[in-house]
Amino acid sequence: MVVLSVVLAPLPATARAGTTYYIDNRAGSNCANGGAGTSPSAPWCDFGPVEPKIFDPGDRVLLARGATWNQMLYLRGTGTAAAPIVLDAYGSGPRPHIRRDGKPLDRAVLMLNPTHWRVSNVDISNAGTGLMVFYNTLGNEGLTLTDISVRDIRGIHHTDTAWPGPAQPIDCGRTNHVYNSAGIEVTGDFAHKFGTDKYAVKGVLLRNIEATGSLAGVSFDWCNGLAAQHVLGGDGSTLVREVVMDGLNLHDNGGPARGCDDTLRLVNLRDALIMNSVVRAGAACRSETGTAGVFIGRVADLQVVNSIFADTPRTGSVDETGFDYETATERVHLRNSLISGNSGPGVSVLAHHGTDDRSLDHQITGNLFVDNGRGNDRVHKGGIARLVSNHKPTGVIAGNLHAEPTGFLHAESGGNFDGFRISGNRQLNSTAEATYAAAAFGVPGSPWGHQHSADGKQWQDLRYDAAAKEFRAGTAPRPVIKQFTQTAEEGSAWSARTWTAPKDGSVHLRGRVLKTELGGDGVVVRITRNGQVIGGPLDIGPRERDGVDVNLDDVPVRRGDVLRFELGSKGDAANDSVSWVPAVGYAPGPEVRWDFTNGRDGWDEAVQLTGKAEGGELRLEATGDDPAVYSPDGLGVDTRALRFVEVRMRNETAGTGMQVYFTTDADQKWADDKQIGAAAVARDAYCTTYRIDVGAHPKWTGTLKRFRVDPANAPGPVKIDSIRLVG
Known part of the structure; x- marks a missing residue:
């Protein structure tokens, strides 16, 4: 290892024509550290000859693919914009x-x-x-x-x-x-x-x-x-x-x-x-x-x-957050990203480093917030948390989509959102009905697809290349759709991410389009529903790096409708890759909810369960392997409108299953012919939301009278944060 005093010495550099050096320690490489190292047939063996060198503009240091070293590679020298110094690989095989x-x-x-x-x-x-x-x-x-x-x-x-x-x-x-x-x-x-x-x-x-x-x-x-x-x-x-x-x-x-x-x-x-x-x-x-x-x-x-x-x-x-605005931050724009599943808040905006600290002019816009605060900590939860007020953070929180069981905006420890303009944020129906294209990329059975079209009217599916992790039409360089980016073909051709509606309802759409490569001709983007334009078209310029919003709210869909997020070429598609990651979420439908903030909310007659409502949850102890807790009676719910039971809970038992039983006004007998089960996470460290499609059961008809939740199939602690009936 280089001695520290040598490492930290300022270094001069001289300009000359670039030289390529090869390093290969594999058997048969004919390597020698005493040679010039400038030929792949006579490379250096290791990094020893590199340590004293000060590289010049245009020099290249190439390491053999398939080779491994246990040394520090020490690099010095000054290149130029026209002749940078390069460290890269050569040959074939692994890096x-x-x-x-x-x-x-x-x-x-x-x-x-x-x-x-x-x-x-x-x-x-x-x-x-x-x-x-x-x-x-x-x-x-x-x-x-x-x-x-x-x-x-x-x-x-x-x-x-x-x-x-x-x-x-x-x-x-x-x-x-x-x-x-x-x-x-x-x-x-x-x-x-x-x-x-x-x-x-x-x-x-x-x-x-x-x-x-x-x-x-x-x-x-x-x-x-x-x-x-x-x-x-x-x-x-x-x-x-x-x-x-x-x-x-x-x-x-x-x-x-x-x-x-x-x-x-x-x-x-x-x-x-x-x-x-x-x-x-x-x-x-x-x-x-x-x-x-x-x-x-x-x-x-x-x-x-x-x-x-x-x-x-x-x-x-503490914290356990996805994104932490800590100290001395200004004009941080968090846009159109997925912020999900964090144990603490999705985003923490702090103000605890003294009155001379600052957090100013931020924008948190167009994001999808889903199921943050999973650790259910009293302080560190919510989609966006504002903690402490030793100074006044300012900015805009607008146009976000959120499905947050612990709340979208959470103020604690003296914090508040007084310095923020808050508008246009849309709550979604449930965590299960919010989707972000990049998170579902390449996942079998997701509602997302990938297509291309020569004319923007007739569409064909792209094929997934598992090795390259991209969707493409064939061996041509375009069109290609990757996890976050997409291109179109040459001429007037198009590519598209597609989303197929799994049910009737109304959806909100978010997306922001910007160039990943500067240059090219620019592109045009639009959103269609079953071939009809509902958003755009919008031009994206050759050097658009700030991004253009492509957002829609309250878009009605029927099951099987296809939304396409379409990208069109303006002729030459080279250097016209864009970043565009649509988010889709269903708007809230009807629901019946119990969140236990005011006690047991009518949930009584527990079997093999002891405990009480405390801290906004049912804190229970299962004393056997068939515990159950019953909803209020006489619910009078139309089963056609509400077909899902959602239970948000932390199962700390060793059990791996849960069940929901129900009765209707027409069939009031508790029996195994009116139950549906689901897998549960054993010894869970988090609150997990279980969404059970009771509407798929043939006897979920007429008017719901009552239902019960069997939260585990083993003894031990269970903490139920909320229970919902949703459409």
């Missing part, structure tokens, strides 16, 4: 793999003050930090990281590398200014002053980055943040500028460690765009400071669009 020993201070790749570098097609694992980008000079430009996979990156938490021993005091110098282990870490050391007109790096692109099994996936974090010194109001958000993150896939990240705070950590960042990305099931171990899928602090002018932030787990931490 080159840098696998370290799993020690906290292990680094896989260390880049010092990179300007105009491109790094692609590398796998990294088993390190304290994966790919580390370290800056100690200002004014660097141009960093592109694409098609990189990182896994099992852990060992540093709040600069503590002593786990599982006693916690150590924060010492950023000891870890090269790494605050938490991350697959890709952008950090540095600025002991000198910098102001709001200075930056460490601008022009950063991260594309197609996968991180799993790690404390964090991607982190822009200067050892828990830096403030611009001696500048009035300077919060350090200028340190990294002009960033695009496209196609991040950060999933199933977490311990083991003393704590793992956040999956995507954005600190000291300005003028940034995140799109077409997934942050899911991260921060999966307890942290005393709280956990989040995405953490933002000292951030300004950030657009987050057409992405998924889901399933931050229950770990006993």
Whole structure:
């Protein structure tokens, strides 16, 4: 490993013609570290010859596919916009793999003050930090990281590398200014002053980055943040500028460690765009400071669009949120994304860092919020939570769709929404009737399909390419529909995502269209129902990166109706890929609801169940394997209008099944011929919503008199949050 004092030294660079260097340690490669390394037939064996080199514009370092090294790759040098320095793969087979020993201070790749570098097609694992980008000079430009996979990156938490021993005091110098282990870490050391007109790096692109099994996936974090010194109001958000993150896939990240705070950590960042990305099931171990899928602090002018932030787990931490507005945030626009299944709030907007902190001019618009607050914590729940009011956050919350059993807007600990303009948010009928195209992509049996048309009238299905994870017509480059993006064919052709209505009703539609590639001719978009235009057409310009809303409310549909979200070419379809992820949700129908906020709500005559209504739920203890609790009698409900029983509960027993029995005015006898069962999650850590289609039962006819819920088939605790009859 490079000695720290050498690593942090400023480096000059000279310009000359580019040279390509090859590295291959496999048997039969004819490698030799003493050679020039400039031929694939006589490569270097390992990274030893790279360490002393300062690369020049146009140089390329190529790693052999199928090869593996246990070394740190140390990269220095300055490229130009016309002649960047490149690290990439060559040959055939799996991507080159840098696998370290799993020690906290292990680094896989260390880049010092990179300007105009491109790094692609590398796998990294088993390190304290994966790919580390370290800056100690200002004014660097141009960093592109694409098609990189990182896994099992852990060992540093709040600069503590002593786990599982006693916690150590924060010492950023000891870890090269790494605050938490991350697959890709952008950090540095600025002991000198910098102001709001200075930056460490601008022009950063991260594309197609996968991180799993790690404390964090991607982190822009200067050892828990830096403030611009001696500048009035300077919060350090200028340190990294002009960033695009496209196609991040950060999933199933977490311990083991003393704590793992956040999956995507954005600190000291300005003028940034995140799109077409997934942050899911991260921060999966307890942290005393709280956990989040995405953490933002000292951030300004950030657009987050057409992405998924889901399933931050229950770990006993505070927050457990999908998206955390933490400190010194301005003009963060969270748009048209799916925010779902988080143990805590979908979004937390905090105001607890003092009266000189700020959280200003945000927009939370067009998103789909579904089933957040699953941990049922009293404080940390809801679609959007406002916690504490040491200052006054401001912004707009508008046009969102939500199916939130713990409420869409939740204020707690003195927080309120007084600084927000709130309008046009639409509640949906149920969590089961809300769908986001990217979340259902490639899922068999979903209502989503993918088609193309030569004329916009006659449509054919696209075929799914499982290896490429895309729908396409054949071997031609277009049309292609991917999880978040789509293109059309050349000429006047079209492509479309389709949604087929599973039932009669009225639906709300949300979507935002923007270019994933700048240039081309631009495109036209529209929404049709059974071939008739109901939305658009709208032009999307060649450089449209802010996005254009394509929203509709209260669209009537009959079962089997087909909605198409259509994209049309204007001639040359090259460079005309767009990001467009429609969300569809049914508007509320009739319902009967019991939420137990005022006691048992008439639910009595429990069998093999003891307990009481407390804290807005029925807190029960099953004493046998056939517990039951009965609804109020004489409901008088028309079974044609209400065909689903929804039970939101936490089954803490070992039982894996539940049942619903019912009686009608015409058939008042309790019997097994009027029951329907469902699978249940055993020893569940969350409140799960079970949706039982009693309308499918042949005896669900006439007028409902009464029904009962058998919440488990084993003894133990059961907590029922709510019960609904819905259409």
